[in-house]
Amino acid sequence: MARLINRQPDRLGRWLLALLPFVIVLVLYLLNSEARLAVNPNDKLLPSFPAIFDSIAKMAFEPSRRTGEYLLWADTLSSLRLLLMGVGISALLGLSVGLLNGGIPLIRIPFSPLVTTVSLIPPMAILPILFIVFGLGDLAKVMLIVIGICPILIRDLQLKTLSLPEEQLIKAQTLGATSWQILLRMMLPQVLPRLFEAVRLTLGSAWLFLIAAEAIAATQGLGYRIFLVRRYLDMSVILPYVVWITLLAFAMDWLLKVTARKAFPWYFGRNGEAQG
Template sequence: MRFINRQPGRGGRWLLALLPLILLVLVYGIASSARLADNPDDKLLPGLTQMADAMGRMAFEADKRSGDYLLWSDTAASLIRLGLGLGIAALTGLVFGVAAGVFPLLRAPLSPMMTVVSMVPPLAVLPILFIVFGLDELSKVMLIVIGVAPILARDLEQRAREIPQELFVKAQTLGANSWTLVLRVVLPQLLSRLLVSLRLMLGSAWLFLISAEAISATAGLGYRIFLVRRYLAMDVILPYVVWITLLAWLMDWGLRGLNRWLFPWSEGGRT
């Protein structure tokens, strides 16, 4: 059998998925043990025990200054900002994507504008956001919106333009008006794509969030990472990076499950 036609079984799929992670942990453990053997005070590659102790303090010991459990308060602050940013970006991207993708009169001004806006590096406008919206939560949320919404809008516009014109002709023949076309023909096609696009943009959204928190915040995962870096606290930084990765993966998994549940046909499932 040719290699291109070989399919892993259920157990083999799990093993292949975990293999890179196992190898990464193994390589890190060997490198960390070698450095700590030469210098027990080395902070560059802390041991797994050191990281577990540090995360235990962050998660289960109240901070003496604030009284908060820092890991959970940082996680809550970041997830609230991320959720608001992605929610507003999804709604904005859907509205502009439908408008530009379905209505030619709106496409003429909107499509070039969305193309130009999507090319602006979001981090380059972060100082402007701080000046306009201040250093509080709004500027961080708006950075996510500005970074994600134009990409979503362009993707949804393209998907809307790919809908066969025959569907619009048939719907109008049956008496559908423009509003009915959007609700009954366009949205069912685009909502599934919106969830897929959100999954693809999760990494960028986290990047924008961490960048904003690193510059101006009093709580959040990005704030904590850049706060402890001055102490070379790799035993906190590395677990925080792993925690952010896990949260992003869980969000991706949740969006994929939601897509399968609401739109089983989108991945070839049974309706």
């Protein structure tokens, strides 16, 4: 008799099991929404699906009377621009500093404690400082993302560099490789795949910092729109925006995973198959 721990569903079974929690959530929402609306047709906490679809249509396909923009797409482009800037800068700094910290002891000894200390500071606690120093514009929001996730990336990539087999380092030096050749030609190719994984793990935090910053000081963006309609308790806009942010984050995570599989098949196993 096969043990439960060894049973694996087929391809169709995987899809059905993956969709099951979402179907359950939708059914529960529908039942609770109908129950609340039956008691109070003006209830705003759990709007009906038609009300949600109407709000999506207005935000996505009808221009704003005030600005003439299609609000959903304008908010999405604004948020994605800031998010990609923050994540991109963080990835570049994380890879550079993490590689140097992990590969060169004279750099790791003074800078590693500093990076560890910065990584333990709650980023939201210094948001007012960022607004004071960088103003209320986009720079402060980008810096919040960088301060929030860059130290984590640095520490992760530093640990990955330090975990490389010492035999490789000895062989490279025996063959006459310089320090920079070891860093760029031996360590960097082996650390790059981990960068993709680390960025995937910090995407949720990056979105959190962006939404929080937009909620406090912004004139457009997904976070700004959510907190703007919050005062009217307009859940027919808030819920679709939350779902849309989740879909965007999922798409970015999927793109990073596919890119990593294609670029580094040797790292993820046979045929480039990654776990998760």
